[in-house]
Every structure is written in structure tokens, then in C-alpha cells.
Amino acid sequence: xxxxxxxxxxxxxxxxxxxxxxxxxxxxxxxxxxxxxxxxxxxxxxxxxxxxxxxxxxxxxxxxxxxxxxx
Amino acid sequence: xxxxxxxxxxxxxxxxxxxxxxxxxxxxxxxxxxxxxxxxxxxxxxxxxxxxxxxxxxxxxxxxxxxxxxxxxxxxxxxxxxxxxxxxxxxxxxxxxxxxxxxxxxxxxxxxxxxxxxxxxxxxxxxxxxxxxxxxxxxxxxxxxxxxxxxxxxxxxxxxxxxxxxxxxxxxxxxxxxxxxxxxxxxxxxxxxxxxxxxxxx
Numbered sequence: 128x129x130x131x132x133x134x135x136x137x138x139x140x141x142x143x144x145x146x147x148x149x150x151x152x153x154x155x156x157x158x159x160x161x162x163x164x165x166x167x168x169x170x171x172x173x174x175x176x177x178x179x180x181x182x183x184x185x186x187x188x189x190x191x192x193x194x195x196x197x198x
Numbered sequence: 199x200x201x202x203x204x205x206x207x208x209x210x211x212x213x214x215x216x217x218x219x220x221x222x223x224x225x226x227x228x229x230x231x232x233x234x235x236x237x238x239x240x241x242x243x244x245x246x247x248x249x250x251x252x253x254x255x256x257x258x259x260x261x262x263x264x265x266x267x268x269x270x271x272x273x274x275x276x277x278x279x280x281x282x283x284x285x286x287x288x289x290x291x292x293x294x295x296x297x298x299x300x301x302x303x304x305x306x307x308x309x310x311x312x313x314x315x316x317x318x319x320x321x322x323x324x325x326x327x328x329x330x331x332x333x334x335x336x337x338x339x340x341x342x343x344x345x346x347x348x349x350x351x352x353x354x355x356x357x358x359x360x361x362x363x364x365x366x367x368x369x370x371x372x373x374x375x376x377x378x379x380x381x382x383x384x385x386x387x388x389x390x391x392x393x394x395x396x397x398x399x400x
Contacts, residue, residue, distance in 0.1 A: 130340035133339050136233060136341075137230075137232070137233040137341075137388070139388070140389050143384065144385060149382075154385055157365070157368075157386050157389060158389050161357070161358075
């Protein structure tokens with residue numbers, strides 16, 4: 128299938144804020160959030176992701192159960 | 199003064215549940231970075247929902263329907279996504295294909311089995327991962343100059359995801375599937391896109 132041509136350029140945040148009816152104050156708050164560095168720990172959590180984190184927990188639980196059975 | 203190109207918009211038909219948060223974020227960031235305005239049926243009261251959805255479909259140039267979670271919920275099938283797909287397909291037919299319809303699913307052949315009437319409609323598989331979602335989006339769309347790359351889209355997705363706790367707090371907490379935080383995520387994605395473009399162009 129042929130790709131769908133998007134003829135418009137990517138809007139600026141200001142253009143989109145106007146289009147959505149979002150105030151400039153809120154956009155400034157969002158800009159400030161996006162420009163603040165994130166702590167390294169938070170980055171690690173994101174990289175792991177919820178699925179990977181729950182998979183790790185499941186593995187730990189399974190190991191503990193196997194250990195308990197052996198004992 | 200040159201005439202500005204009309205902004206293209208996409209109607210996003212996806213499941214609104216917590217397990218879908220990653221892909222929800224992926225859709226918003228990916229589509230926004232490609233220059234599309236995202237229309238979603240968020241915060242619409244149930245009484246007027248159907249009318250609002252039809253209006254959103256008619257106001258959009260194309261629609262994306264994610265059928266990956268068309269399954270039983272509390273013993274009841276989730277029919278909203280196929281229902282909205284049906285509305286969009288009818289609109290596409292009425293507009294002689296001007297309204298583009300794309301279907302996304304987690305596994306190949308799943309949609310073809312659950313909703314076999316859609317055979318022949320543009321189908322994309324995301325395997326439940328934002329990376330595959332971005333690849334599929336990049337394959338569907340072409341931008342002027344073809345600038346946004348999949349690694350850039352993914353980097354922006356990760357950047358916005360890192361900021362979700364703060365963005366959520368700014369919107370008063372609670373679900374991501376609410377109108378206020380939806381708008382904030384959209385703007386955050388554009389702020390990130392702008393920063394990446396500035397870095398790329400120096």
C-alpha cells in the first residue's frame with residue numbers, strides 16, 4: 128500500500144496549544160516539566176517497563192517456591 | 199503570503215484501560231510527531247457519545263482502530279472498537295476512500311479471525327510493543343521531507359513516559375484517559391519533537 132502523505136509540517140507546541148484551547152501558562156508548565164532532568168532511578172524503571180518488572184517478580188516468586196519445595 | 203497546508207487529523211479508536219497505557223502513549227507521541235492532530239473520544243458523556251464519535255470520524259482525514267483488546271471483559275465482549283471501526287469504514291466508503299482506515303492488532307491474523315469482514319482493509323501488527331507500533335506508523339505515513347525517524351519517535355516516547363508521573367500530577371492525578379492529560383501529553387510530545395529537531399538542525 129502507498130504511504131499516506133501528510134502535507135502539513137509538524138505544528139509547534141504553541142500552534143497546537145492554540146488549536147486545543149490550552150493556555151500559554153499551561154504550555155510553559157509542560158515545557159518546564161520536559162526540560163527538567165529525570166533522576167537516574169526513574170529512567171531505569173521506564174527502561175524495565177511494567178511487563179518486564181512483573182516478569183522479574185514472577186521469576187523471583189517461582190524461585191522462592193522451588194526453594195520452599197526442596198526444603 | 200503562501201497558503202498554509204490544512205492540518206491533517208486522525209481519529210484514534212483504542213481501548214481505554216490501564217493495561218493499554220504504553221501503546222496509548224505510543225500512539226499519541228508517534229502520530230503527533232508525524233504532524234497529525236489526534237482526535238479521540240475522551241471525556242464524552244455516554245448519552246451523546248455515539249453522535250460525538252461520528253462527528254469526530256467525519257472531521258478526521260483518517261482513522262486508526264486498534265483491535266488488540268477486543269476480548270471478554272467481565273464475561274462481556276468489548277464491542278466498542280469494532281463498532282467504531284464499522285462507522286469509519288462506512289464513512290470511508292461514503293467519501294470514496296478519501297477517509298483512510300487502518301487497523302492495528304497485536305498478532306497477525308487475529309483481526310481476520312475475530313472480524314473477518316475486515317479482510318482487505320489495511321492491517322498492521324504492533325506485537326503489543328511501542329517500537330513495532332512506531333515502525334508501523336512510519337510505514338503508513340510519509341511527511342514532507344520524510345524527517346521523523348523511528349528512533350526519534352521512540353526516544354520521544356521514552357522522554358514523555360519518564361515525565362508521566364509529573365504530567366499526571368499536573369492534571370490532578372488519576373487516569374491517562376482523560377481530556378486534560380491527553381492534551382498535556384500531546385503538547386509534551388511536540389515540545390520533545392521541537393527539542394529533537396533543534397538538536398538535529400543545530
